Amino acid sequence: GAGGSGLTAAYELLRIGCRPIVYEAETSASGPGGRRLGGRMFSLRMAPQDSAVVELGCMRVPESAKLLRQYTDLFGLHWRPFRDDYAADVTPWTVLDVDGVTRAVREITDLYPGDELFRQAHTRWQEALERVGLTALREAVAARDPAGIRRTWGGLVARFETWSFYRFLRDPDGVGLTWDQARLLGTAGVGTAAWDTFYELGVLEVFRLLLATEGGSTHYLHEGLSAVAEAFWTRRTSAPDGRFTSLAEVNGGAPRPRVTALEVGETADEGVVVHSEDGRAEHFSAVVFTPQLHVLETSVEVRPARPGGAAPFGPRLLRAIRRLNYWQSAKTALVTDTPFWTGTSLDGVTLTDRLPRATYTLDYGEPPEPGGRRAVLVLSFTWAKDAVKVGPSTLDERVAVLTRELARVHPEVAEELRRRVARGGACTISWELERNFRGLCRFSRPGEHNYQWDLFAHFMKDFAGAPAVPGEAPNPLFLAGDDTAWSSGWLDHALASGLNAAWGVLRYLGGDTLPDNPGPGDVWGDRLYRPVTAPTAATTSAPGPGSDRAEPGSDAEPGPGPGTGSDRATAATSVHEPAEGRDRLVTAERLWDGERMRSGRAARVLVRDGRFEAVGEDVAPPADAEVVDLPGHTLLAGLIDCHVHVLDEGLNTAPIGTQLLRALPALRDLLANGFTTVRDLGSGDHPGTVDLRDALAAGIVEGPRMVVAPNILSASGGHGDKEPALTTRFGLRVGTLADGVEQVVNQVRGQARAGADWIKFAASGGFSSPVDSPATVTYGQAEVDALVGAATDLGLPCAVHAFNDEAVRRSVRAGVRSVEHANLAGAETFALLAERGVFLVPTLQVVFHHLDRLDDDGFWADKPGFLRTKFADLAEPLRASAGLLADSDVTLAFGTDASLVPYDETWREFTAMTRVGISPERALAAATGAAADLLRAPDLGRVRPGCVADLVAVPGDPLADIAVMGGVDFVMQAGVVRRR
Known part of the structure; x- marks a missing residue:
């Protein structure tokens, strides 16, 4: 086939000394020998003098298409920015028309206000x-x-x-x-x-599409994408013997016609006999076949070269071929002499629920000759059921109904649109009606990942010592094309499949790659480069x-694991703890999976290599697995405390070694109580928690994995200014203090340099700081905006210490990810947090730990007098605010403010939450699934296959009695049992 994959394979095989003979089923009066090159690269120039090109197939290419761009650079072709939807830098308008309501915007967020x-x-x-x-x-x-x-x-x-x-x-x-x-x-x-x-579509296919396109722009080829195929065909390149030649020369100026049958031998000597529609039968040592694979069932027969010979495809690969899904797609375009839409709402992209669905405008610049046309209006580009609507319609019928609908969306340009249409110059295609395509491309539905894996792996044959696809014969037939590409629909991946097949042919014929330039199959044995397979066993997870x-x-x-945009943060918060080397089946009476409670046989968890392998009643452990049975217990995902301080604030002026050593018992207590992950939100002025985090990750010390904000950024006289007397008497500033926009930005950068995962700052006063009040605001809006903006630029999320409404609101406006405390906030503030999707860590136990003891002189004997005074003065507002949480929609994450509460009593936050009416389910979620979401750690906080094997157990049912959370008697961290 002379599409992108076939031409890539042929071109690269030509360069290493092979003689690639190309076959092509598509016809074109203007193509070499009456054959159309390009496959889905189908560029139509309606007149020679036009600069305008209609891309009937592939239309745009993402920045991620590095392989394609390497070839277009080699061929001297030119990319231009494509006017994609919501691309404000190149697209004047994106018009969204839904339910008869039309809005013109530049960026997608411009839709928000209305x-x-x-x-x-x-x-x-x-x-x-x-x-x-x-x-x-x-x-x-x-x-x-x-x-x-x-x-x-x-x-x-x-x-x-x-x-x-x-x-x-x-x-x-x-x-x-x-x-x-x-x-x-x-x-x-x-x-x-x-x-x-x-x-x-399967959502994995959507994820692949997002990976290919999101975060970058798209481009179109000024010469038309068919120019890539023409360049592959005509470009002369040097073979190993020094001769210059081209695919066109090797093929006598034209591809062979359509293939009708393949007779596949079992060795290179037997090769493959290719039968074509002109009656010719030719023998080749190897064949790369790049069709829409459904033709193997309809119009191309593939059979053994001799009676009784091995079947060309094994049953597993045939299953994948037969179950491929192709997607209908229709495109109708109008070529005009000028971009008449300039300055109107049609100037850009239109997205609508009407028949056209998506409309695009392109200007190819001055035509090469007088009378040429330069502009293309894609009247409609549709998929699936929308494409089927126009399938039986003629070109004229399609143009008429599409023009009618677009005129209703863009009334100011309706008359001019009709005039342009009346002049002619339209074209259309329905790819599902094309004999050799039967759809524009393959997309996977749910459950088809393993079919895709088998098709992708076909080129490996048995080069790794065993068939990559079980049951597949090591014959000289190699599949390539969009059907075998890892991310279908994108030309770049089709080209990559051609490279895979070319490597397979090279190896099959006895060749090899250079040591410093391995091919795709050379690294197949490295699990980092071999695609993952999908699960095949059934469970009741998720x-x-x-x-x-x-x-x-x-x-x-x-x-x-939990991480941020910084390399150091990612390295430090990834989970590296070794598993203990054998499978474990853990069973109990109930299982809290991070989101809901299960019971009976559903509370079965298989752990392998530090991860959850399977969950649910159908778990079938290996015969040699260790069974840990915990009757009467509830299993829970490893607990996460999102607000701790493992360095003792009372040691602010002590040597850092003393501070770090004194933290080790705290870490042990946290882990023993089921907290397998903690977020430490800062100490005074030394970033010692960064060292603790890294030591834990390296296994030097034992404790929860840590995510850290090294210090608390604070205004002078604010919550982080814990030793103002030293400043007054000796000029020493203890704390990470910053006043004004410039200083807060500098301190954020300093935190990043120290290795921060998070930025913590105080927007209000606090209880444990000597000269401020929780009811006051300590940073202005400009300072908060600058601080959060600097952190965001560095990829670091922000947590704000804020007790009162105004401090919380300023921080939310700036874009913080979590609010700590908010214990003086009202219902409207909680509603704002819910609306903006900001997490709240309410730290209720530390509040009640002090309020409940206001009259206990012994409790306050060793504490500063201002602390008791603050709690006494604000007791009623604190209780009132806590009472509002149960009825709020804010997402709660679990946090305790240890060390202000003892590390071995952090479980009491659960009882504090239920004390104010928060349900036990919500409290458990706050310490598991919701906490993991806050930390952006999708493999923590939940018991589901693939997640890190953090597991704790308590005797009894926490939904019936939340106090059982104080009785943790089993702790597993990353598959390693820490307490039993």
């Missing part, structure tokens, strides 16, 4: 992508971190392989949208298409509505 439903839907979508680990995956890809990519992608595969895109949008474990929100978001688009037409509820893992890997 559409609260869309704002909620879009922000939840973005939050969900971050929560499930796609943000971490993008960061790993950008950092070229194979281990991080595999770990994170494997976790997504394990969890979501059976999920549809629509389920991900609607399920509470996904985005959690309402029906109306999902409908609106699907029309507005969250990528390169109006994606409600893709609701049936339950939710519908039947596609299970996603256990085979070799799929879990997602990232």
Whole structure:
């Protein structure tokens, strides 16, 4: 085939001395020998004098298409920015037309002010992508971190392989949208298409599309993408013997015609006999076959070369071929002499729930000859059910109805649009009606990941010592093309499949790669470069509505640990603890999986290599697995305390060694009480928690894994200014103090330099600081905005110490991720937190720890007098605010403010939460799933396949008596039993 994959394979094989003979089924009067080159690269120039090109197939290319760009640079072709939706730098307007309401915007967030439903839907979508680990995956890809990519992608595969895109949008474990929100978001688009037409896709396919396009712009080829195929065909290149030649020369100026049959031998000597529609039969040592694979069932016969010979495809690969899903796609375009839409609402992209669905405008510049046309209006680009609507319609019928609908969306340009249409110059295509394509490309539905894996792996044959696809014969037939690409629909991946096949042919014919330039198959044995497989066993993990509820893992890997945009933070917060080397089956009476309680046989967990391998009643442990049975117990995901201080504030002026050593018992107490992860929110002025975090990650000391904000940034005289007397008497400033925009920005950068995972700052006074009040605000809006902005630029989330309404509101406006305390806030402030998706860590136990003892002189004997005075003065507002939490919609995360409460009593936060009416379920979620979401740690806080094996157990049922959380008697951290 002379599409992108076939031409890539042929061109590279030509360069190493092979003689590639090309066959092509597509015809074109203007193509070499009457054959059309390019496959889905189908660029139509309607007249020779036009500069305008209609891309009937591939239309735009993301910045991530490095392989394609390498070739276009070699061929001297030119990219131009594509006017994609919401791309404000190149697209004048994106018009969204839904339910008869039309809005023109520049960026997608411009839709927020006038559409609260869309704002909620879009922000939840973005939050969900971050929560499930796609943000971490993008960061790993950008950092070229194979281990991080595999770990994170494997976790997504394990969890979501059976999920549809629509389920991900609607399920509470996904985005959690309402029906109306999902409908609106699907029309507005969250990528390169109006994606409600893709609701049936597997969500993994959607993730791949996002990885290819999000975070970068898209481009179109000025010469048209068919120019890539023409360049592959005509470009002369040097063979190993020094001769210059081209595919065109080797093939006598034209490809062979359509293939009708392949007779496949079992060795290179037997080779493959290729039969073509002109009656010719030719023998070749190897064949790279790049069709739409359904033709293997309809129009190309593949049979053994001799009677009784091995079948060309094994049953497993045939299963994958037969179950491929191709997606209908229709495109209709109008070529005009000028971009008549300039300055109108049509100037850019239109997304609508009407028949056109998506409309684009392109200007190819001055035509090469007088009378040529330069502009293209893509009247409609549709997929799936929307494409089927126009399938039976003629070109004229399509143009008429599309023009009618666009005129209603853009009334100011309607008459001119009709005039241009009347002049002619339109063209159309329905790819599902094309004999050799039967759809524009393959996309996977839920449950098809392993089919995709088999097709991708076909090129490996048995080069690694055993068939990469079990049952597959090591014959000289290699599949390539979009069907075998890892991310379908994108030309770059089709080209990559051609490179894979070319490597396979090279190896099959006895060649090899150079040591310093390995090919794709040379690294197949390295698990970092071999695609993960999807789970095949059934479990009851991640339950939710519908039947596609299970996603256990085979070799799929879990997602990232808590982390941020900084390399140091990612390294420090990833989980490196070794497992103990054998499988464990842990059973109990109940299981809190981070989101809900299960009971009976559902409370069975299989642990392997430090991760949860399977969960639920169908878990089948290996015969040699150790069984840990905890009758009468409740298993819970490892607990997360999102607000601790493991360095004693009373030792601010002590040597740092003393401070660090005194922290070790605190770490042991936290872990023994079930807290396998903690977020430390800062000490005075030495970033000692960074060293503790790294020591824990390296296994030098034992305790919870840590995420740290090294210090508390504070205004002078604020909550972080704990020793003002030293400043007054000796001029010594103890604390990380900053006043004014310049100083707060500098301190944020200093925290990043020290190795921060988070930035913590005080926007209000506090109780334990000597000269301020929790009711006062200590930073102005400009300071808070500058501080949070600097942290955001560095990829560091912010946690704010804020007790009162104004301090909280200023911080939320600036974009903090979590608010600590808010114990003087009112209902409107809690509603604001819920609306903005900001987490609240209420630290209730530390409040009641002091309020309940106001009359106990012995308790206050060794504490500063101002502390008791503050709690006494604010006792009633504190109690009133706590009473509002139960009825609020704010997302709560568990935090204790230890060391202000003893480290071995942090469990009492559970009882404090239920004391004010918070349900036990909400309290448990705050310390598990919600806490993991706050830390952006999708593989922590939940018991599901692929997650880190953090597990604790308590005797009894915490939903019946939350106080049993004080009786933790089993702790597993990353598969290692720490307490039993």
